[in-house]
Amino acid sequence: MGIKKIVFLLTLILIISAFPGTAYAMHISEGILPLKWAALWSFVALPFVLYGLYRFKKISSVDISFKPLVGLMAAVVFIISCMPVPVPTAGTCSHPCGTGLAAILLGPSISAVVSAVALLIQALFLSHGGLTTWGANIVSMGVMGSFAGFFTFKALRVMKIKLAVAGFLAGIIADWATYFSTSVELASGIKGDSPFLPLFWKILISFIPTQLPLGILEGAITAGMVVLLSKKRPDLLVKMRVLKPEDVTV
Amino acid sequence: MHSLTEYSNKNYWICRVDSRVKLVVTFVLLVMILTYKGFTFPLLMFFLCLMLCFRIKIPLNTFVLRFSEPAFIAFVLLVLKLFFSGHDVLFHINLYSVSVTGYRDGLMTGLAMVGRIIGAVSVVVTLGFTTQFAEIMAALSWFRIPKSFVEISMFALRYIFVLIDDATVIYSAQKNRLGYSSIKRGLKSFGTLAGSLTLKAFEHSQNLTTAMVQRGYDGYIPLPETLPLKHTDIIVSILFLILMGAAWRI
Numbered sequence: 001m002g003i004k005k006i007v008f009l010l011t012l013i014l015i016i017s018a019f020p021g022t023a024y025a026m027h028i029s030e031g032i033l034p035l036k037w038a039a040l041w042s043f044v045a046l047p048f049v050l051y052g053l054y055r056f057k058k059i060s061s062v063d064i065s066f067k068p069l070v071g072l073m074a075a076v077v078f079i080i081s082c083m084p085v086p087v088p089t090a091g092t093c094s095h096p097c098g099t100g101l102a103a104i105l106l107g108p109s110i111s112a113v114v115s116a117v118a119l120l121i122q123a124l125f126l127s128h129g130g131l132t133t134w135g136a137n138i139v140s141m142g143v144m145g146s147f148a149g150f151f152t153f154k155a156l157r158v159m160k161i162k163l164a165v166a167g168f169l170a171g172i173i174a175d176w177a178t179y180f181s182t183s184v185e186l187a188s189g190i191k192g193d194s195p196f197l198p199l200f201w202k203i204l205i206s207f208i209p210t211q212l213p214l215g216i217l218e219g220a221i222t223a224g225m226v227v228l229l230s231k232k233r234p235d236l237l238v239k240m241r242v243l244k245p246e247d248v249t250v
Numbered sequence: 251m252h253s254l255t256e257y258s259n260k261n262y263w264i265c266r267v268d269s270r271v272k273l274v275v276t277f278v279l280l281v282m283i284l285t286y287k288g289f290t291f292p293l294l295m296f297f298l299c300l301m302l303c304f305r306i307k308i309p310l311n312t313f314v315l316r317f318s319e320p321a322f323i324a325f326v327l328l329v330l331k332l333f334f335s336g337h338d339v340l341f342h343i344n345l346y347s348v349s350v351t352g353y354r355d356g357l358m359t360g361l362a363m364v365g366r367i368i369g370a371v372s373v374v375v376t377l378g379f380t381t382q383f384a385e386i387m388a389a390l391s392w393f394r395i396p397k398s399f400v401e402i403s404m405f406a407l408r409y410i411f412v413l414i415d416d417a418t419v420i421y422s423a424q425k426n427r428l429g430y431s432s433i434k435r436g437l438k439s440f441g442t443l444a445g446s447l448t449l450k451a452f453e454h455s456q457n458l459t460t461a462m463v464q465r466g467y468d469g470y471i472p473l474p475e476t477l478p479l480k481h482t483d484i485i486v487s488i489l490f491l492i493l494m495g496a497a498w499r500i
Contacts (some may be wrong), residue, residue: 025288029319029320029323029324029367029371030320030367030371031280031283031284031292031320031363031366031367031368031369031371032327032363032366032367032376033284034284035281035284035285038284043327045441049399050396053396053398053399054401055399056265057398060469061320062469064459064463064469065455065456065459067398067401067402067405067450067469068405068454068455068458068459068462069452069455070402070406071401071402071403071404071405071406071409071455072405072406072409072451072454072455072458073391073448074402074405074406075405075406075407075409075413075451076413076444076447076448078406078410079410079413079414079447080444081416094296098444099333101444101448107446113399113402115404115408116399117280117402117403118406120403121383121403121406121407123374124374124377124378124383124386125378126316127316127319127320127371127374127375127378128319129278129372130370130374131276131374132280132370146487156348158395159343175315190327190331192335194293197437198333198334199330199334199412202330202334203302203330206326207329216437216462217437217440219280220372220437220438220440220441221441221443221444222444223441224439224440224441224442224443224444224445225441225444225445225447225448226445227441228441228442228445228446228448228449229445229448229449232309232449232451235454236452240276246460
């Protein structure tokens with residue numbers, strides 16, 4: 001890519017970012033992906049959602065309160081991912097995902113199910129995401145976001161990093177993993193006869209003005225959530241295996 | 251967000267059509283739109299859905315609001331395709347030292363993509379406006395979608411509004427106490443808000459479980475009973491799809 005094209009691309013990003021509308025850059029909109037790509041991502045998402053449902057069924061057969069809890073977490077993810085957050089650098093609004101948060105509390109596979117539910121409701125009643133892009137959005141937000149956030153948090157906790165820092169970084173990684181995989185899905189879906197990589201980089205760069213600060217916001221949300229829970233209801237974090245009983249100071 | 255399903259009014263025939271039939275018709279139309287090469291068929295779908303929505307008295311601003319996000323994304327994709335994809339030069343502009351080239355084939359591909367987005371969104375928006383969520387869930391259950399998934403969705407939708415009210419109260423309290431007066435304070439407040447929402451979700455889930463167990467809850471929520479399919483619904487839908495199939499082939 002020549003220097004002139006890069007300058008033009010950056011100018012274009014600034015112009016697009018200056019639009020005062022709502023960007024909601026995270027979900028892939030209805031109809032963007034061609035049928036074969038929509039089907040492929042749905043097949044990729046399916047085993048994760050089915051495994052999540054299997055885990056959910058297993059846990060809820062022992063603990064009857066687990067079903068309402070997961071339903072309510074789906075509602076929390078729905079609300080958080082619908083919150084329009086002003087992004088001053090971009091001049092638009094976007095939204096965090098909340099999947100890092102759900103993955104830390106419920107585990108990544110059940111978090112994938114929670115995301116699938118939130119995405120379905122958003123697609124049907126808010127035109128946020130879509131039915132044909134449901135699979136792709138589950139893969140990016142529910143699978144990539146959840147697993148990246150969960151394993152980051154676990155790895156940092158194993159290294160004895162503080163709860164707030166681990167939550168913050170898990171939130172950031174979950175958000176950026178989501179936006180990275182969204183770029184892969186978008187580039188592969190819309191490239192047509194063009195080569196994949198140049199388009200992928202263009203999409204990735206055009207996401208930066210919104211998703212870079214949003215990742216930090218997502219980190220703050222996740223950190224705020226785990227810190228508040230550890231102060232007010234540490235028993236819940238122990239129950240959800242986020243904290244070990246010996247970590248809780250009485 | 252407060253009016254997710256309030257538009258489904260049984261006084262209108264389209265809202266009375268069986269939700270299973272509507273789901274099948276939606277699915278077939280989405281496949282047609284995604285496999286269509288140009289943009290006339292998706293635009294036809296858009297105008298049909300627009301007329302249908304006006305017929306059932308959906309306010310124009312609500313309809314436009316649902317399209318704001320997909321339309322913005324469609325515009326960005328059109329710009330990306332016009333300037334960065336294709337070989338057949340349509341126009342060439344020199345802006346100071348930067349030269350900008352628009353490609354004819356890129357424009358056509360972009361327009362096809364815009365058509366696909368607008369058409370597919372119209373179909374899903376119409377489904378959302380004419381069908382209640384519980385009906386969609388009952389239909390999905392009839393199509394053998396795992397019951398656990400349907401149950402989580404029902405819990406989520408029930409508690410979205412309760413949690414939105416909670417979030418609004420907390421947000422107002424934070425705002426009144428200058429919780430969003432600087433970026434640092436805003437991030438912290440937003441984190442606390444998410445944490446408080448999660449805490450509320452835990453509390454609601456525990457209270458809900460207690461209340462439901464007292465009323466005979468054994469781990470399964472009964473769904474609305476699915477009535478036998480009406481022959482008129484099936485015949486009208488098949489005729490409509492044949493008509494649309496003919497339009498798709500032209």
